[in-house]
Amino acid sequence: MTDLHLPEPIAAYFSADRQNPDALAHCFTAQATVKDEGQTHAGLAAIRAWKAAASARFTYTTEPFALEQDSGHHIVRSRVSGNFPGSPVNLRYRFRLERGLIASLEITA
Template sequence: MSTLNLPQPIAAYFTADQKTPEALARCFTAHAVVKDEGHTHTGLEAIQAWKAAATTKYTYTTVPFALEREADMQVVRAHVAGNFPGSPVDLRYRFRLERGLIASLEISV
């Protein structure tokens, strides 16, 4: 991650991803939306629960390796490896930022 110059909220997200669900939720706006694995999680409580469930179910590492801009989105490509089906995989994280926080995130292959 140190070789990429990620915007601060996105860098904070990837740092928090390796910590607690509470730390990760602090990266988002109050009404943020996360879309992952066909589910939508809206609001800090739902985002925190999503992260807690993923952490309980799987152990994984995420290494961002590319950053692109698509309209009003920041798209990070990251290598994710762990004990989940299909590991390892390169994922796309589409972030929309708002006032120094993440307003939306969509994770896809």
């Protein structure tokens, strides 16, 4: 990871993304939502299942390289490389934080 100064919940997300779905779920509020690949995953159980399914299908690494803010959201650009079609790809992660946790995340190309 580069020397970006990511807010703590976002840094924890990218760190946990390399470990396991349970660690990743702890980064979110109980009512959080994740939008990825045209699907919305609401609540911790759904977020945990989403990450478990992605981890079972693909091996990948994420390397955040840019951070900006827009209308109360933190937008992280990250290079994702792995054994999935189209790798590597730069993805846009749009985070909304609430009480020190991630309340929403939208991942787009």
